[in-house]
Amino acid sequence: MPYKNLISLKTLSDTEIRQILDIAAEMKRIIMSRVKRGPQLIGKDRA
DSSP states (O other), rough: OOOOSSSSSGSOOOHHHHHHHHHHHHHHHHHHHHHHHTTTTTTTTOO
């Protein structure tokens, strides 16, 4: 999704609004979890 001004939601499509809400939900899940690393980093160790 290209850069959008979120001050006016009237310019966003329903799909873009749903995408923003989905991303926000995933960010909230990561922030609220005990493990602060993203799921892509869980289990990784220095080699």
